[in-house]
Amino acid sequence: MSEVQAMSSTHPAGGPPSAAVRVEAVSKRYGDRLAVDGVSLEISQGEFFGLLGPNGAGKSTLVEIMEGLRRADTGSVALFGRSPWPRDTGLLPRIGVQTQSSAFFVRQTAHEHLRTVAALYGARPGSVDATLEAVGLTAQRKVRVENLSGGQRQRLAIASALVHGPELIFLDEPTAALDPQARRALWEVLRGLKAAGRTIVYTTHHLDEAEALCDRIAILVDGRIAVTDSPHRLVAAAQAPSRLLLPLGRLDRALAAGIDGVERVSEQGGSLVLETHAPGQVLSAVDRLVGLDGVQTRTPSLEDVYLDLTSSPTAAPDAANAAGSPAAETTTEP
Structure with missing residues (x-):
């Protein structure tokens, strides 16, 4: 195991992981705008936790409050049981931070x-080379930072958050x-860090990587947590339809709409799209009619859940209840 991954476990022997992050009823206002509105959540040690939401939903403000870079108006935050505000220098070696503007x-x-x-x-001297290698910057080790590309600087910012072997x-x-x-290379680095017991709090607009990497996610809408659960359970609870994509011209649109189990037919990106909650049944019907050559199947994804919640904020409490996690609350199992 490389130095960038090595660490000792902080879990109690034989017991469940304790909380790395605990946020209780945190709010933050900027003038008339309530950026974070009564957010509560708990992140276990060793958990990969994703924070999702549209621009302006309050993600960056909430994360900066967790990091101790910004003070909450109300509520409390604890990292490993200690408040990050006012600045706690004893916490700094235990946390690593990569911001959008490093x-x-x-x-x-x-x-x-x-x-x-x-x-x-x-940090130990050997951690520098190990971390550069982990983020794919070994070949640029002698290049001035001002001459690095944007993507290379982003990797260096991530390396700066990892080089001292933080727990969180x-x-x-x-x-x-x-x-x-x-x-994708960074995904493998992050999976290695999680396997080594690190706790990762992750904000992203890439729904596919949140689905691939995170144990649990929270979706923020207008400063409040609309839902918190594992990606798998959120997708299952949403009951979004599967989509079958056929090359245009293969099947008449009216004929497709008449197939038993097809709920909606549309044209997207050069394909005829059939939406259904009975994909096996519809696939069998399509096979009988025109065969399955060139037919693609798209199962429901986290993106379906995300778009439903963020495009219809008023529906967020119902979606949260369907997933078993009330708004502004959390399930603690990863």
């Missing part, structure tokens, strides 16, 4: 920058500037 020593090389950050935390890691849209290959 600061760099731009005249230093990538290696020098990370070595400086590591020295501030008293806050990552705010870490894959925003990464190409698909670098994005």
Whole structure:
């Protein structure tokens, strides 16, 4: 195991994981706007927790309050049982933070920058090279930060949050500037960190990565938590239809609409789309009519849940109850 992954477990022997983060009735107002509205949640040690929501939903403000970078108007936050506000220097070595606008020593090389950050935390010298390798920046170790591309700077910001081996890691849209290959490579780094027992609090607009990585997610709508649960249970509770995609011209639209089990027919991106809650039955009918060559199936995803909640905020409490997690509350099992 690499240095960037190695750590000792903080779970009580033989017992359930204790809370790494506890947020209780936190609110934050900017003038007339209530950015965070009575949010409560608990994140267990070793959990990969995703925080989702549209722009302006309050994600960054809530995360900054958790990190101790911003003070809540009301409510309380505890990291490992200790308040991050006022600034608790004893907590700093235990947490790693990557923000959307990270600061760099731009005249230093990538290696020098990370070595400086590591020295501030008293991290072991070997952690610098190990962390650069983990985020895919070994080849850029001698390149000045000011000459790195946007995606490379993003990876260096993530490395700066990881280099001292923190137990609790806050990552705010870490894959925003990464190409698909670098994005998937980071996924593997994050999976390794979770396997090593780290706790990760993760904000993202990429619903596929939240579904692939997170044990649980919370979706914020207008400063409040609309729902909290595992991605799998949220998708199952939503009961969104499956979609069958056929090449246009393969099947007449009126004939498709008449298939037993088809609820809606539309045209999207050069495909005839059949929505159904009985995909097996509809596939059998399509096979009898025109065969299955070129037919694609899209099962319900986290994106369906997210779009339903964020486009219809008034429906959020019903969706939360359907998933077994009332608004502004949380289920604690990962």
